[in-house]
Amino acid sequence: MRRLLADHKPAVTAIVLLQLVQAAANLLLPTVNAAIIDDGIVTGQTDVISRLGAVMAVIAILQAAAAVAAGYLGAVVAMRMGQQLRGEIFARIQSLSSQDVAVFGTQSLTTRATNDTQQVQAFAVLVFTMLVAGPAMGVGGVVLALQQDVALSSVVIVIVPLLLLIMYLIVRRLIPLYREGQDLLDRAGGILREQIIGAGVIRSFVRQDREVRRFARVNSSLTANNLQSALLVAGMLPLVMLVVNISSVAVVWFGGHRIQAGLMNIGALTAFIAYILQILVAIMMSMYVLMTAPRAAVCAERISAVLDMEPSVREPLDPKPLHPKTGDSPATGPAVHPAGTVPPGTLAFSEVGFSYPGAEVPVLAGISFTARPGTTTAIVGSTGSGKSTLLNLIPRFLDSTAGSISLGGVDIKDASLENLRASMAIVPQHSHLFTGTIADNLRIAAPDATDEELWEILETAQTMRFMRDLPLGLATPLGQGGTNLSGGQRQRLCIARALLRKTSLYLFDDSFSALDYDTDTRLRQALQTRLAAATVIVVAERISAVEDAGLILVLDGGRVVGQGTHQELLETSSTYREIAESQLALDGRP
Template sequence: MLIRLLRTHLGPYQKPIALLVLLQFLQTCASLYLPTLNADIIDNGVIKGDTGYILSFGALMLAVTVGQMVCNIGAVLYGARTAAAVGRDVRGAVFDRVQSFSARELGQFGAPTLITRTTNDVQQVQMLVLMAFTLMVSAPIMCVGGIVMALGLDVPLSSVLLAVVPVLGISVGLIVRRLRPLFRTMQERLDTVNRVLREQITGNRVIRAFVRDSYEKERFRGANAELTEVSVSTGKLLALMFPIVMTVVNLSSIAVVWFGAHRIDDGDMQIGALTAFLAYLMQIVMSVMMATFMFMMIPRAEVCAERIQEVLDTDTSVVPPAEPVRELRGHGHLELRGAGFRYPGAEEPVLKAIDLLARPGETTAVIGSTGSGKSTLLGLVPRLMDATEGQVLVGGVDVAAVEPALLARTVGLVPQKPYLFAGTVASNLRYGNPDATDEELWHALEVAQAKEFVTGLAEGLDAPIAQGGSNVSGGQRQRLSIARTLVQRPEIYLFDDSFSALDYATDAALRAALTEETREATVVIVAQRVSTIRDADRIVVLDEGRVVGTGRHHELMDDNETYREIVLSQLTEAEAA
């Protein structure tokens, strides 16, 4: 998965990568050339006392060092820029794919793991790319080059390398093999910590209301302890790697000096050559250590790449049409024909054979017990999810064939849980219509019964809104959410229990204002409160995912037992009549 992910996102950067490899090759060749120059200075300059030779070759060493430094800086610069660009592209790809998900896919993954995959997982892959460009490209060149140069200096002494390199490779390989499952567990437990922390921040009021602070502290402590446990196990293995490498390095250095001293004593080797050989041995070992850094990161990056690719390979169940319809003839006309919805693997469908007709100028209400599928029904219209059977038609056209942008302009949904974005009142209201004027915003606020409290804010339309609208009350969030949809001015309004947080007086005033504002539009209201929907032109009663009644309030009171039970659970016989 890691190779597949990198192959896809490194493709556009072939030229910078080629230049980076060239620079790394040049700076590695310079590094390999320096010990030979140093040996030449010792054997032909220092031992013979030739100062001129030392100065001339010293100047050459200085020039090679400057060239190496310039190439190294250039390589690191291109490597960092390319790695950052790859991280940006992968994050963008994950974000775009998540934005295309329907409610089904979002529920399948969950918000905490999607956040972790978009941030921490991508960061791990980006760091691997950076390390590969700055270390791994030069490591094999230095290792092979060091071996060749060492063989050129003294073949018998190079036999030490036959023992050093395999021992290092086997040691690192055994440790890396044990790291991979630990890194997978680490990312999963990081998801858990993210989820628990998110729940505790979001549900802070509930926690305090039920005095569950101690319980939540223990829950977080448990998740944190599990993450710490696997992190410590990983750290122990990583900490073990460097002592092993350094032990092999030191033992090999002792062996080289021991055998090299005997060869110098026998006249088969010069002192400068031994010095250069030690330098090449260190370069070979350093290249192995650089590879070790990579091996430390590869298992975790591979796990992260699998998690990222899992998101990228997940196709949305809401597929954009190949040849979309870009114009609707029946404006505001909404119809469901035998529509049903079933979650994958579920024994029973959420909705079964739903028939519903809503026309412009009419208000259609949907009511039913909790879990009867009311919100799911509304979600089928703007394609938050697609019907698994039957059809949903807007303007006489199946929504699956309508251009997504056109469908978004035609259908306005006020969700059951209103969400406001961090910004201002104005920026939230203009979410559906960026070109709306201040006058249009104030008009929408007036209809939504929100003008009074927005006027009371010091900055008015420029008053700040915190993430999720946490700095305003539930009723104010609902009214701002309704105003946001009014600014959009769609042909079909869908209100998913959007009046539940309002008091009865505000609810009545808002519905009266909406009746005038949406006179020519199609309005579909899902509500639990009977007083909200009793005056609707058509009331659809849902029970266990099926339509069990359709009609006006007085007709259903006479003929539909399910509706009658819902009404009488809230109103007396006299009030219902």
């Protein structure tokens, strides 16, 4: 918050000055009113009434103008702070690795970027509207009340500490309630998100009642939490009004006796009552701000946790460009290539390992291989063997914890993340499309691509069969995640999107699993032609999808237990042979 305030320092300064003007005008009005009563009405001097009445009108107009200006400027600054905060949270989330995101959870990050930011923004509006004017009116009211009558001011000594005690007790209870409420809101949002995404699974297993009860438990807890905090907030106003009314009665009672005794003027009593009311209003304004402060503080704490988190994947201090470089491949020694240079698409792993923080067993260990341009390197293995983790190390979605990975002779940790990821095309394991048209989704990879280029890529990706059935063609709208397409259609569109990027390295993470064998065969043949000069890394479950690969790595327990061609591995790797025999037998092949 301090940094945000510093970014808007001129506007914040203007708001403070306007609130001080508003408070000063409010404090002057009772004094002028008292003078009108004592010097004009009581004495019957109409000129004094007219003159002081005009002054009172000017002060009232000034007070209203200052209040409107402070409120408008405060709202603008608060909205801009909210906009800036949301932008910073979004940018920080974009810089976090999948490992970092898992620390908070997707739903919690969504809540922090939306609801939590909204709470901080709403609190900023109250601060810019009331926080300076309230205390200024309170302090000024105490001073001017003492000036009017010191003896009667003993009422202030009683009511102010009483109101502060009420405020302290309520705010003290609200803080843990608000913190618990935000956590419950995260849980409720998470369950709702799971139920929406997994609606098909829930219905297929007839578990709707269970999920309804599961959500109802969290919803009830959230309702009970909100009810407790709402009762505390609602109870504050009656308590304050009770104190205010008792104070007003006490002031009028004792003030009337002092007027009767000739110790006080009528105008002074009216001014004193006005100052007492201003003191109470100032305390109420401060209480209202402080009443919302606990929730805003909890939200700001949650937002700070995201903004203060250092990404585990960091940019190099002195990034190097990715280009052909003289040198040896770190995995296999001297490479054979013209003029002793390492081609741009050459990918080399040297004793690479990866472990999650605190894990006893590494996910990957001792991975060494070289993938060269013009070849396909396949990675196979059982579920949980580390195939996708290995692939995620290449674009630095995760950072290796041991060994080194180089691309074109340059360690990928020495290249900027933007440059590194721009030098490759990736088809992720889970096919994800965005809201928009098919053309919009494809042009994510190449914004300037023409329609002719899009159709050419779609033909390579074997999408023409279903594209011909779409009346709008490239302009066909897609729902979020491409839910109006089948799994195989989404997968082929994601492949087409990657192919649209012309680069030297292509990564396919189990990207053919939703395709039938006929489409799979035709697609792989088309890819062999189109990507003949590129380095291709394929993670696959099907042996049939990697039979033609120039190099196949067999992973088991995070280690390479075999590497070679399909025929070589059938002879040398029992793990590969078991996988191949089980799959080929199912296919009816010997």
